[in-house]
Amino acid sequence: MIRITFRQLEILQAVADCGSFSRASEKLHLTQPAVSMQIKQLENLLDMPLFEHAGKKIRLTEAGNVALRSAGIVTRELNDLEQSLANLKGLRGGVLTVSVASTASVFAARLMALFRRQFPDVEVSLNVVNRETLLRHLTENVSDLALMGTPPEGYQLSAQPFMDNPLVIIAAPDHPLARKRAIPLKRLLEEPLVVREPASGTRGALENFIRERQLPFKPTMEMNKNEAIKHAVEAGLGVGLVSLHTVQAELTSGQLSVLDVEGFPLKRQWFLVQRDGKRLSPAAQAFAELVLSKGPSIMAAAETKTG
Known part of the structure; x- marks a missing residue:
């Protein structure tokens, strides 16, 4: 040996x-x-x-x-052993690593804060990354769990939906379409379109929606972060697609507005994702239970505060 x-x-x-x-x-x-x-x-x-x-x-x-x-x-097996022993001690220790899509960072931080209040001795790491990196974290077993939009096919992943994720078209408050109702999609596509990078789930949803209606998908500008899209739209560079959960503060302050476009918001969901067959540590299991039971109520409370 x-x-x-x-x-x-x-x-x-x-x-x-x-x-x-x-x-x-x-x-x-x-x-x-x-x-x-x-x-x-x-x-x-x-x-x-x-x-x-x-x-x-x-x-x-x-x-x-x-x-x-x-x-x-x-190393992973020894970490699993450490986590199992931590379970016997009532989660007085252990490590939790979660990767989240950037569009999920707002409520993911709130969920993590609640988890930390319940389990202060668990060492936590929250990685806010793009969709491509998030999938790599899952496949390479870098993260215990992930919060993201619909996971793609072809990956050995298990996913549980836990909350609606409406995608909306945003514009500057003084945009010509801001006060229009039932805006046709064709009319919207006459405006400069600011979108995420090709690997993004929100971009994929918009692209599929437009092409299913046999219309050309021609983005004017690509951004790799939602914050960049919001800033570009606010500056009048075009209209953009984002998760409604990411723009609550800007809608309340009047920095941005949601356009009333036919077919929107796009109905999507947030998913709790892990590798198929992965043995969750006690800390990861506790976080998964928290997400599935408290996710929607935490987001609703946050939106009430900003509304």
Whole structure:
């Protein structure tokens, strides 16, 4: 049996992440010779080189990539053990990592705040990312759970809807269409259209809606954040599509208005998503239960405050 230590696997992961022995030593608060020695010992145990030099940089060999994948599995299993033990202690500890689509950041922060009040000893991490990164977090097991719009097909994911997510067309308050009613879609498409990047769920929903009506989808400007869309629309650069949940404050203050367009709002839902077959830690299970039971009421309370 190969007697590899967890410390050696931890150092392997750090060197692979940092791309150098010196940066890994700083990250781990070790000397560079100590890091080099541990990697050398690991290579001797495996009887294969794990890194190779490419100019001034180092990169994993094929054996190194195999070892790194195994190190990740071992780390996740030990984390699962830690979480299971935390459950026996009544969630007095443990780690929770949640990734959320940027459009969900408003209510996700409120949910996380409520969770922290109930379980103050759990170490939490909330990653607000775009849809593409969120899916990578799920498939690579970086996150325990995710909050997002409809997950795409072709991924091994389990999803539970927990709240409606109406998508609306916004414009500046002085926009010519702001006081119109039942605006035809064709008329709307005469305006400059500000949308999210191609991988975005909201953009996909709008694109499908327009093309199902056999109309051309021709966005004028692309933004990678909802805040950028709101600022662009407020500045008069066009009209945009956003989740109604992301513009409550701007609607209340009069900075933006929702256009009355035929067929809108688009009916979508928010989903709680995890990898198929993933064993949720006690902390993740508690957060999932919180989302499913409290999500809609928390958002309703927030909208009442801003309304």
